[in-house]
Amino acid sequence: MRTERNLTRLDRVFARLDREPERPTHLDVPRMSRHRVVLFSATLAFYLAIVVAVLTTSWLVRFDWQVMFFRPYQQWPEIHAFLDYWVVLGQRGPTAVMVAAWLGWRSWRQHTLRPLLMFGAALLLLNVTVGAAKIGMGRLGPHYATAIGSNEMWLGGDIFPSGHTANAVVTWGILAYLASTPRTRRYLSALSAVVSLSVGLTTVYLGTHWLSDVFLGWAAGLLILLALPWFETPITRVEAMIFSLRESWRARRTGIITVPGTGASPVGASAMVPPRTAPEGDAPVREPVAAARGARPAAYLAPGPHTARSERTPVTPAGSRRPPHSDRVPRGTTSARPVAGG
Numbered sequence: 001m002r003t004e005r006n007l008t009r010l011d012r013v014f015a016r017l018d019r020e021p022e023r024p025t026h027l028d029v030p031r032m033s034r035h036r037v038v039l040f041s042a043t044l045a046f047y048l049a050i051v052v053a054v055l056t057t058s059w060l061v062r063f064d065w066q067v068m069f070f071r072p073y074q075q076w077p078e079i080h081a082f083l084d085y086w087v088v089l090g091q092r093g094p095t096a097v098m099v100a101a102w103l104g105w106r107s108w109r110q111h112t113l114r115p116l117l118m119f120g121a122a123l124l125l126l127n128v129t130v131g132a133a134k135i136g137m138g139r140l141g142p143h144y145a146t147a148i149g150s151n152e153m154w155l156g157g158d159i160f161p162s163g164h165t166a167n168a169v170v171t172w173g174i175l176a177y178l179a180s181t182p183r184t185r186r187y188l189s190a191l192s193a194v195v196s197l198s199v200g201l202t203t204v205y206l207g208t209h210w211l212s213d214v215f216l217g218w219a220a221g222l223l224i225l226l227a228l229p230w231f232e233t234p235i236t237r238v239e240a241m242i243f244s245l246r247e248s249w250r251a252r253r254t255g256i257i258t259v260p261g262t263g264a265s266p267v268g269a270s271a272m273v274p275p276r277t278a279p280e281g282d283a284p285v286r287e288p289v290a291a292a293r294g295a296r297p298a299a300y301l302a303p304g305p306h307t308a309r310s311e312r313t314p315v316t317p318a319g320s321r322r323p324p325h326s327d328r329v330p331r332g333t334t335s336a337r338p339v340a341g342g
Helices: 009-019 034-055 059-070 077-090 092-110 114-137 163-177 182-206 211-254
Strands: 256-259 263-266
Touching: 034 059, 034 211, 059 211, 077 092, 077 163, 077 182, 092 114, 092 163, 114 163, 114 211, 163 182, 163 211, 182 211
Parallel strands: none
Antiparallel strands: 256 263
């Protein structure tokens, strides 16, 4: 008799996760050190300085106009086709899908949700901070400029800071932040810096952003990466809560209730609560929580492995195959019954 339950796809995924190693203990998680706090403060000061320089229409705005009139896409037209594709590395949709797929595989292998949760927190900070700055300052881009020499602020635009640049810094920088070792983090930091710098300059080449937009985008993305260690503790709590909910859901599906310190007991078994306080001299009273079900008969289990009929050894029966009869007398003996007749 076949007693094995058919496993669903979700059961197979959980079983595979259980076979994977637990969360590695040697991961180098970045901390908010004094050096990191100083770097965060310096980047924030640079961010504010760029905003003030643009608002006051300083030399930075004049330099923006000089670069725009230089028209880099006309100076080097042979690389225009390549840079049209290269700038995609700063678009949020395609890059988020690629990085999320890689981090999802890492989460599956390491049996932890930290990579995906940190990436989600970084994207949330990026959307909130950069989106609020874009809408709040409303700067127009070079292709929509209205007056030569003006800062083009408060005119309903959405390019300050550069979203492509900030997204490139955060999306590729999160890979360096989540690296397992300091050596890997250094290599990935250098690679993400090259990608984010090139994406920012590509937007200037294509004429979609002012140079000051790119400066502010670099600062905005770097601020998010530097602030991520402050979110490590909340992310750890969220991860523990998600795994706890998963275990309780699995326990409900399998019909097992886990009681701390007592192991697992099947649902419906006779569970007893601690005895109530009873008067002196009386026996403690126990109250049944659930009615006990009748014990099921044990299923028949064969003593050994099942073999096919053709593989069994033939056995010759001993003795007569006829069923025994109480009134039958063996041959050659005298019957004890009286003979009827004359």
